[in-house]
Amino acid sequence: MTLSEEDYIKAIYHLGKGENITVSTNALAEMVDTKPSSVTDMVKKLSEKGVANYRPYKGVSLSEYGQRIALSLVRKHRLWEVFLVEKLDFSWDEVHEVAEQLEHIKSEKLIDRLDKHLGFPQVDPHGDPIPSKSGEFKKAIKKLLNDIPIGSIGVCVGVKDSSPPFLKFLDKNKIALGDTILVLDKEEFDGSYNIKIGERAIHISNQIAGNLYLKITE
Amino acid sequence: MTLSEEDYIKAIYHLGKGENITVSTNALAEMVDTKPSSVTDMVKKLSEKGVANYRPYKGVSLSEYGQRIALSLVRKHRLWEVFLVEKLDFSWDEVHEVAEQLEHIKSEKLIDRLDKHLGFPQVDPHGDPIPSKSGEFKKAIKKLLNDIPIGSIGVCVGVKDSSPPFLKFLDKNKIALGDTILVLDKEEFDGSYNIKIGERAIHISNQIAGNLYLKITE
DNA sequence: AAATAAATTTAGACAAAACTAAAAATATGT
DNA sequence: ACATATTTTTAGTTTTGTCTAAATTTATTT
Numbered sequence: 196m197t198l199s200e201e202d203y204i205k206a207i208y209h210l211g212k213g214e215n216i217t218v219s220t221n222a223l224a225e226m227v228d229t230k231p232s233s234v235t236d237m238v239k240k241l242s243e244k245g246v247a248n249y250r251p252y253k254g255v256s257l258s259e260y261g262q263r264i265a266l267s268l269v270r271k272h273r274l275w276e277v278f279l280v281e282k283l284d285f286s287w288d289e290v291h292e293v294a295e296q297l298e299h300i301k302s303e304k305l306i307d308r309l310d311k312h313l314g315f316p317q318v319d320p321h322g323d324p325i326p327s328k329s330g331e332f333k334k335a336i337k338k339l340l341n342d343i344p345i346g347s348i349g350v351c352v353g354v355k356d357s358s359p360p361f362l363k364f365l366d367k368n369k370i371a372l373g374d375t376i377l378v379l380d381k382e383e384f385d386g387s388y389n390i391k392i393g394e395r396a397i398h399i400s401n402q403i404a405g406n407l408y409l410k411i412t413e
Numbered sequence: 414m415t416l417s418e419e420d421y422i423k424a425i426y427h428l429g430k431g432e433n434i435t436v437s438t439n440a441l442a443e444m445v446d447t448k449p450s451s452v453t454d455m456v457k458k459l460s461e462k463g464v465a466n467y468r469p470y471k472g473v474s475l476s477e478y479g480q481r482i483a484l485s486l487v488r489k490h491r492l493w494e495v496f497l498v499e500k501l502d503f504s505w506d507e508v509h510e511v512a513e514q515l516e517h518i519k520s521e522k523l524i525d526r527l528d529k530h531l532g533f534p535q536v537d538p539h540g541d542p543i544p545s546k547s548g549e550f551k552k553a554i555k556k557l558l559n560d561i562p563i564g565s566i567g568v569c570v571g572v573k574d575s576s577p578p579f580l581k582f583l584d585k586n587k588i589a590l591g592d593t594i595l596v597l598d599k600e601e602f603d604g605s606y607n608i609k610i611g612e613r614a615i616h617i618s619n620q621i622a623g624n625l626y627l628k629i630t631e
Numbered sequence: 632a633a634a635t636a637a638a639t640t641t642a643g644a645c646a647a648a649a650c651t652a653a654a655a656a657t658a659t660g661t
Numbered sequence: 662a663c664a665t666a667t668t669t670t671t672a673g674t675t676t677t678g679t680c681t682a683a684a685t686t687t688a689t690t691t
Contacts, residue, residue, distance in 0.1 A: 437638080437639090438638070438639055438640085439637090439638060439639080449638075449639065449640085450639085450640070450641080452639090453639070453640055453641085454640095469639080469640070470638080470639060470640080
């Protein structure tokens with residue numbers, strides 16, 4: 196696959212939310228930052244190659260084969276993101292652009308070895324799961340901390356309330372986006388939580404918990 | 414610079430041996446695996462861009478600017494090679510193809526961080542020096558072990574005699590291509606050497622030393 | 632120094648991936 | 662249901678990097 200073809204495949208995959216949903220020409224054009232007419236051309240080509248199923252005026256979806264390719268690209272992308280954060284000290288929000296380039300490197304051995312080097316990580320720095328070599332992976336969902344079962348592990352991916360006092364609280368308690376959080380238990384009395392961030396256990400009110408989004412994989 | 418342009422720049426650089434030598438169209442065509450007529454086109458473009466100096470029928474050389482680009486590509490290539498060997502356990506001879514792709518990734522930060530992650534290596538797995546960020550670097554030369562000064566450090570890059578008995582000797586003594594060798598001293602009596610391979614000190618005859626090529630940087 | 636050989640360039644085409652403008656199909660509003 | 666708006670496709674160009682074949686320049690022989 197060429198670089199462009201791979202970009203389209205990934206775009207179809209992401210617009211279809213991982214399910215095998217048909218996506219529109221316009222949506223695709225927006226996603227890959229090009230004109231609809233260019234999308235029509237490319238989508239015909241992908242269809243001829245057996246990567247996608249295209250019906251004029253009806254949209255495109257990925258074939259089995261196309262999905263395999265998409266998952267392999269997602270796998271590469273997320274492994275590189277882990278590498279950038281864990282080994283090269285990139286921050287949470289700097290990795291995407293570089294991973295977007297690295298995911299196109301063609302070498303099976305490279306990815307296998309990278310996976311091993313990183314200790315076979317299950318999720319990327321945004322809490323999204325990394326597909327296995329054979330393409331299996333669990334879905335991730337974003338939920339408020341007070342809405343997920345005790346014992347879950349998730350990655351902090353956002354806040355509901357972004358007022359200065361709340362952000363200040365997070366800062367003071369060293370809770371940052373990208374942190375991995377384990378939900379230890381919940382107090383029946385006031386609905387407060389004991390959670391663990393890395394090696395550090397802390398206690399937070401129900402109100403705090405209700406403003407923290409975690410990404411968890413079931 | 415596009416991928417193709419970068420490939421040409423690197424080819425001009427390597428054919429010119431790092432010096433600023435004028436390179437022929439045919440030689441370039443062979444190097445980048447294309448037809449001479451395509452080279453003519455590209456070389457005109459590079460010249461217009463200020464990357465190269467081209468005179469019809471006379472050949473091309475890199476401009477100052479082109480040389481800076483070439484050195485940055487060489488730097489990236491060699492750093493990635495170190496990464497592949499040191500961190501991902503690739504062997505000596507598997508790294509080139511993958512590094513050839515990785516060198517085109519565009520991110521200054523990525524390379525700076527990679528450099529740091531690797532401990533600011535001075536040479537790649539083939540014993541070739543890694544240019545600094547600003548483009549300085551020492552030349553490497555290939556010499557027989559019995560032809561280099563005591564105290565030198567070099568990387569084993571080849572053998573003069575490749576007969577089975579000699580290769581067997583190397584194997585038995587765990588001397589392999591890519592090994593870093595320190596020349597400790599030379600016996601006046603028989604011209605034999607004490608050398609250190611990694612942490613291991615061994616003794617070899619002058620005849621052995623005369624058949625081992627090391628790459629050293631002065 | 633003329634004749635031949637080799638290297639290089641020019642001219643014209645092609646494939647990939649994009650674009651613009653116009654046409655066709657589908658969707659929407661009243 | 663008809664008119665209009667939106668979406669999508671078609672047709673025809675453009676750019677990048679390549680190619681082939683022919684023409685030109687440079688190098689080598691004799």
